[in-house]
Amino acid sequence: MHNKNKMPCSFRSTFTASALALALSASMSSLALAAEPVKVGLLLPYTGTFAALGEATTNGMKLAIEQQGGNLGGRPVEYVVVDSEANPGKAVPNMQKLIAGSQVDVVVGPVHSGVGMGAVKVARETGVPLIIPNAGFNAATGPLCASNIFRTSFTSWQTAYPMGQVAADKGYKNIVTVAWRYGFGTESVEGFKEGFEQAGGTVSKEIYVPFPDVEFQSQLTEIAALKPDAVFVFFAGGGAAKFVQDYAAAGLQGKIPLLGSGFLTEGTLQAQGAAATGVLTTLHYADSLDTPQNNKFRADYRQKFGKEADIYAVQGYDSGLLLAQSLTKVSGNTQDRAAWNAAMADARIDSPRGAWSFSKAHNPVQNVYLREVRDGANVVVSTAATALADPARGCKL
């Protein structure tokens, strides 16, 4: 009896209270939206072989956002940092940590294409916007492209295809390629081969080295025996430093011209020294690019971080510009993902590498420069390809 009497009363009061709370929170949330920070998740390598790349990317991005007033679409920024360790095995859990755990609004990352595979998978499943500041595997803006996946860097194809035409113009007919046998290596060689064969050349032999082996003597002996017109290679980091040095030590420098994707001489020139002189590479950026945007960017970066900017800093910077520009356009509203994605797709980035915009598949349509190593610097010789778009094979956007 007693209980029966009390029930409706307590029910009513609970109901009123929760209705009140609901009304309150609804009005609060629209207010809070302006003040609440945009959560930017960073999935980048801060330890291991690629640590320097993760650091440069982060620096570049923070510099861009700071220069845009330090906020995104009127909201402050909160960074949630996860060390990817460039470990593909941890890509999916790390993405889930950011998205489900920290509830980030957007993920910027990764550097490594293997990690990129996992990151793209999670981004496609959850719909959280993903901005890739480096990982150049063709698939991210090819068969795996999506309305919420954007890349501010390059595809492997873009950095190698223009070299085909360059090599043909130099009069080379017969070329041997050497690369690490992994995604980036084989995609670069395929891109080069496509360009070179379209221009009438022949790739007489494709030599692959197990990744990440750095013992090249037997391959160099083979090249010396084959005597091609030129050699196209893909190596990066320590492998690139070593290959170029070994190539010179084997007496091949100056006898058989060495061509490569630009990563052969990025961040490795100091280690390569005189052995790199005369190496020709194609890339979507060069430190020595003499434009007002690049000069200003490099000066600002040097002043803030006390070191020279590199390609990874540029790509981070552009990712920051993309965030700032798109969120200004949607007034900081990260809830309406369709509108935000559309704003990103329409972005036009005034980058240190030259202005670029997105292709349909969300990869930059950009210039690719031909660079030659002279006196320990990548000197821009010419623009190898103007406003080059990746063919985005398999993308249905």
Place this chain on the structure above:
Amino acid sequence: MEVSTILIQTMNGLQYGLLLFLIASGLTLIFGIMHIINLAHGALYMVGAYLVYWLTGLVGDLFLAILIGVPLAALLGVLIERFLIQALYRRDHLDQVLMTFGLIMVIDSLRSIIWGNDVHSVAIPELLSGSIQLTETLDYPVYRLFISAVCAVIALAMYLVLQRTRLGMLIRGGSSNREMVQCLGIDIRLIYTLVFAAGAALTAFAGMIAAPVSSVYPGMGNQILIIAFVVVVIGGLGSIRGAFLGALLVGLTATWGAVLVPQYAGMAVYVLMAVVLLFKPRGLFA
């Protein structure tokens, strides 16, 4: 294939094998005598390379840098053995693996803090910077031949020390019967410290002497560690002679694998290991 190419490729293989021996010998020494699985061996190789990069910058000469660097590496070995490894002699191999794996991370982080994450190179000394012309297009750097000669000399010296000296006798005795050596009034702990320091110094020395041709970069020790383990397993755990033969076999297999079956070059040395273990489950000289 021309005869000259065959000879040059064989030389490439032997030269790679000799360098592998230098790295693997320290690993097999430490395992054979102390029964410690030292996963941080590759990290010490990297430390050697960075030490010589740093010291060459300071003193200006590679050989002087190596002369200063090797005792430093040995000292590091003494410190690691005294303060970390000694606690593990009575524990099983899993604990040792965990400890030395942790050591890889600690050493790598310290390397990042002290020397940064950039790729560096060390100049080849003027005296050895020349090269010999082998064919019309191919030169062979004198420094690579020098490395091979040094590795061969060290291999011979190790053999003589272990087989012909009193210290070598104690070390061999300690490996087969620890208690008996102790009963004879010999301080086995001192011998263990010496052996670990020697192992660390050997691999660091390998990193130093190879630095001018290998470049100096983060993670350089990890890949060399795996191949060093393959050498040790093929040769038989703890056998210096086995490590020598195993290193040459691995060097030749890797080189000729890359020439003859390039698609499977990455597998070649592991196939070799599998075949050896099939017929000699404990390695060639265990």
